[in-house]
Amino acid sequence: MAGLPGQGTSRSGAWLSAARAAVASRGGTSVKSLMLAILLTAAFVTDNCAAEQIPFAKWREILRNEAGALGVGPAVFDKAFKGVTPDLTLPDLLKRGQKPRPGAGQAEFSKTPEQYLNRRYLLRLVAQGKKLHQKHRGTLAKVETRFGVQKAVVLAIWGRETSFGTYKLRHYAIRALATQAYLGRRKELFRKELLFALKMLQDGVATRADMRSSWAGALGLTQTMPSEFYTMAVDMDGDGRKDIWRSV
Numbered sequence: 001m002a003g004l005p006g007q008g009t010s011r012s013g014a015w016l017s018a019a020r021a022a023v024a025s026r027g028g029t030s031v032k033s034l035m036l037a038i039l040l041t042a043a044f045v046t047d048n049c050a051a052e053q054i055p056f057a058k059w060r061e062i063l064r065n066e067a068g069a070l071g072v073g074p075a076v077f078d079k080a081f082k083g084v085t086p087d088l089t090l091p092d093l094l095k096r097g098q099k100p101r102p103g104a105g106q107a108e109f110s111k112t113p114e115q116y117l118n119r120r121y122l123l124r125l126v127a128q129g130k131k132l133h134q135k136h137r138g139t140l141a142k143v144e145t146r147f148g149v150q151k152a153v154v155l156a157i158w159g160r161e162t163s164f165g166t167y168k169l170r171h172y173a174i175r176a177l178a179t180q181a182y183l184g185r186r187k188e189l190f191r192k193e194l195l196f197a198l199k200m201l202q203d204g205v206a207t208r209a210d211m212r213s214s215w216a217g218a219l220g221l222t223q224t225m226p227s228e229f230y231t232m233a234v235d236m237d238g239d240g241r242k243d244i245w246r247s248v
Contacts, residue, residue: 056086059182067195072202080201080208086179087171090215093183125159132164136248142236161223173197173213173226180216193217196226205229210245220244 064077088095133140133155140151158164177197180190197217200206206219213219217226224233224244233242241247 056182060084060178063178063181063191063194067198070195070199072195072198076202077198080174080198081178084172084175084178086182087175088179088183090171090176090179090184092180092185092215094185095183125163128164129155129159132158139236139248157222161218162221165221169212169214169219171213171215171217172208173211173217173219174208176213176215177217177226190217193226196230200226200229205242206245221246221248 060081064074064081067077068074129152133151137151140154143149143154144151162169174194174197177190177194181187181194184190194217197211201208201211211219214223218224219226219229221244229242229244233244235242237247239247
């Protein structure tokens with residue numbers, strides 16, 4: 001790690017103090033305070049690790065300390081990272097001797113228009129969408145009234161992202177996000193998302209089993225990033241949970 005020991009150590013103390021202060025403000029409950037603290041943490045670690053790649057185990061221990069400063073307990077962190085190693089099969093990684101291929105993992109960029117806009121597949125989604133429109137008409141109407149998003153748009157996003165929840169997400173979000181934060185082209189972005197994912201586990205809003213994701217760590221029926229859960233998720237049915245995995 002660049003600057004360890006020495007300058008990096010003193011700088012880490014400054015960043016940790018800033019992160020703790022952000023979490024502590026307003027009792028540690030402000031989403032803005034949490035986001036500020038996580039951004040500070042991500043910026044510090046990315047800056048210190050950029051110059052020299054450190055072993056994953058060492059990187060994980062640094063992350064463990066930073067997550068702890070944001071309220072993620074050791075037991076939660078260790079359980080989340082149990083058995084986790086970098087997944088070198090993921091796209092968008094910076095590997096020695098290889099040039100990064102931006103967008104390689106995104107269907108929008110890796111498939112031809114004909115493949116991406118597969119007519120047979122889209123017609124099947126339309127048929128499913130019509131059935132779900134009837135089944136969830138009341139809920140969709142409430143969403144449209146409250147947020148101004150048309151029912152068809154909600155169904156289109158749900159269908160395109162996970163085939164209305166039938167698509168089986170292949171990745172464990174913590175591993176995917178950790179790999180991208182450690183070896184990816186956009187380390188700071190994914191480190192922020194990783195810290196939010198750990199926060200979700202700490203807060204009890206998700207279990208390890210819930211953390212199935214895309215290669216980029218997107219979760220749930222409409223592929224929500226962990227940070228978006230804290231800024232955009234809504235409890236529409238009033239059961240006290242923001243369930244992005246099962247509740248329509």
